[in-house]
Amino acid sequence: MQVRDDDWILLRSLLTATLLSTAALLDFYAGNINALADPWRVLHYAAGTLAATAIIAAGLKMLLRQLPLWCILIATGLMVFVFFAYDVDLIQRELKAHLGQLAPFAWTSAALGAGILALATIRRRGAVTVALVLSAAFVAPSLARIATFATRGHPAQAAAGAASAERFALSPNIYWIVLDGYPRQDVLKQDFAFDNSGFIASLRTLDFVVLGKSRSNFPATVNSISSTVSADYTVEGEGDELRALSAQDMQARVRGKNRTVARLRSAGYTYVHFENGYDYLTECASDEPRCVRGNLGLDELDIAILSNTPIVDLIVQHRQSTPFAWGGVDDLTAKLAVIRAMPSPFFLYAHVLAPHPPIRFRSDCSFRPADPDLQRWSPEARPAFIEQLGCINFQTTALLHDIIGTDPDGLIILQSDHGTAFRGQFKKPPNEWTDEDLHERFGALNAMRLPRPCRAMAAEDLTLVDTFPLVESCLSGTAFKPHHPRFFVTPYDDNADFGRAYEYPPERVK
Template sequence: MKLNPTREANLALLASCLWPFLNLVNYNKSQLEVEYVLVLLSVPVLLFVCGIGALRLLGRFSRRDETPRFTFALAIAVALFFNYHAIYDVLAALALPRINYAYLTLSTLLLLAALRFFNPAVIRVSLVFFVVAGAIPAFEAMKYRSGGTASSAQMNARPLSPLSPETRKRNVYHVILDSYPRDDQLRKLFGFDNSRTLDALRNRGFYVAAQALANYPSTFLSVSSGLVGEYLLGDGDEFQDMLQFADLMRGNNPMIRRLKLSGYKYVHAQGHLYTICVGYEDWCIDPYQQLLSSRDLLDVIVQTTPIRRFWRPIVRGSAVPLSYLQARLAAILEAEKGPLAVFAHILPPHSPWTVTADCRPRDDPALAWSESTKQHFLDSLTCVNTQLTQFVGFLDSADPEAIVVIQSDHGTNSLLAADSAVKRWTAEQFEERFAILMAVRVPEQCRKWLYPSMSPVDVPALVFACLEGKQPVYRPYQSFLVEVPTDKEPGRVKRYRRAAR
């Protein structure tokens, strides 16, 4: 077959643009929905189109047509630039000194070779390489998706019955404040006195569980189990896909399904990827109204390139602050006359810490724990506390008869090293990560069912007990440590038994 240098070079450029982004999709395959993949893969296509356009414009000023040569060199440059993190890891594994200098030297030599030894045969070999290199992660991602996972349909298999017509259908608010610690941990680890905020909650009729503990240390299992009212994974269980739990967190869970079956309208306020609005809700609260925020996408892409050395990645996401939730709920309460079931996943005070104590955008946002960023967390917590106090005041006046649960999914992890396996957790690390806020406002007749060591899996039983006037059946408390899945190993769950106190 006769070689066409221009066509082969163009195809090599397209394949080299797609390759690193297919790697990115494969690396994040357990967390990306199809629509996110499409958004991510639109970037290399745009990059290819812009590259071809720029090269054609450059070709107009050349005495002879060198466009295929420069197209091929650009294909090599794109592959080197967007695979920086992978090349860096290889060079680091070789124990080379001054890794960035080695990367720069390697890149320069390859680009000079691409320009000097350009010929149709080299283009063909490079094209085959880029196609194969991109096909491998694409195949792995598709195989992963087609393998099947436990679904919310399986977890929702039991038949549900609506509440009786005589039931007083109070509005139900379930608010998750991500990574909000219990007050004793705040005092112990951060020297922070949270009594003012907790007293404000108590003054508004909230019961604050003084010994509340999470059941899991991870959002995807803590929130989804709390919405189902069961331990979704137990001791020794393995799992591959964290997104199998996302559907439950987005509204397709037994608690919301039963409330909707009973005539409730579902209001869903999204927090991040796991809790985006996907259509189960009657009302979606999302201040950004977009699929994937441009800053999220930019941060993810930059981390594959040499620019990451100079970039402060702050993944802001489409997080709904409590102040925005309050404003939208005020409008929804005006518009809706029927009962409402509200679920809100509020990302703060979880990182990234992007605001000051007075809720203004900060100039030095932070993402990871260190001694210098603890104040970032406390500033974010202070901002949340201000909005939380205003929010409960709003509910007290706008919906005083409602059932309200305000809790965190887990605590902080300032003591937990990134590589801490479940078998190496200390008692102090457990207490920090599992000690959570649990504040509940229920009708007076239900308060006898509240107790100090409540946990997220108690919430559905409590809600329906209060609505139906029946004694709740709580599951015995259990806690589990979680290792998330990797490309090589499945996720694992291990029972954690606290020492007697």
């Protein structure tokens, strides 16, 4: 009977340690479940955390042979739990205010101290039950949210749309290069007092048609890109019931499950997805056979998880040798030989995070220390953003010369997905955006190197949703029928109105 009691206590302590060490990851997944394509990356972190917990517990047992294993398991679980509580706003704010760069070291010491205190004070077996009940109560809300999401059923995967098997009259290789957050020329002039005419002139010299009044249809990457590749607006409903499609649906479209890829594949094209940069959204789909990876390193999802601990702050303090996948245009240039080896004709989607924040490049493309924050549109960073833009212009010009030099007939689309947000747009309710807010965020770079007979199709005010209808009309020789332009503001996933969409009249989006 005593053996059974010991086994039962050990089992409860093991469950307690498991709950304590993964509580932060459960909370993270529950809080971001609508924005994550799948749980696997979070599960990998959970497995790694459990493995680390087991290794620490085993090491402590070897050092402290006189202590029962159940006591060591609870102490280890508590230590990991405290380590993952670093991201609590009050804790970080107070620690950094008083200790500065010592804050992550202090919190690591606090986590170790919590484990040592537990080892020194926990002696009664009844503590196991108390710890289990408390840890279960802590994770219960997260588990309830996850269960509710699971019982709703998963949204249907994005429909690729009907695809005719007809070949095009023309079949050049297609390069779709997205420079994230690159502003339109007039926005740069008005909001930044920056003359970008030199770069625009270099594009025209390379036979690009530059659309000087082009606009994005959405102000956020997932909505904008999914809409562009779907050749349709990724919203449903009307009026107060107007909503964006689910994040999972839009992510699937961004990662290749979309109408444009289906149509091009049916016409004999190979789809090539270039994965580059810190943005988790633009990574390759897990089943994508033609995935070309650029700069490898920690991305947005990694940072979001690791920010629960002092690890990111410890890395940032030594960021000159950063492991972050910052993503520059030259990462794509370095992979052109790999892309050229793909079966032709191919359709390349290459989404480069630059010049979007973090502001991590100087004008000469040397590395600028930067915190890994995709939403840091600080007004005081405008001069640094322009410096970074100088680097991006230089790298992009070199990239385009390389592509055209080896593939002179290639069809090249150079776009941004949206403009900048230095006016603090996403700190305001969508119905309070001014005309200046809309102009800055929706004014998008749009330049196309098309076969000569098609260049007249590219109207100066073309919106991004008509990108691939124009390309298909060009290649097939059919009439191009642009959409009636529509423009939507969609709150970020940390906003209470996430999922809703607010439509602005076209006359307000210049």
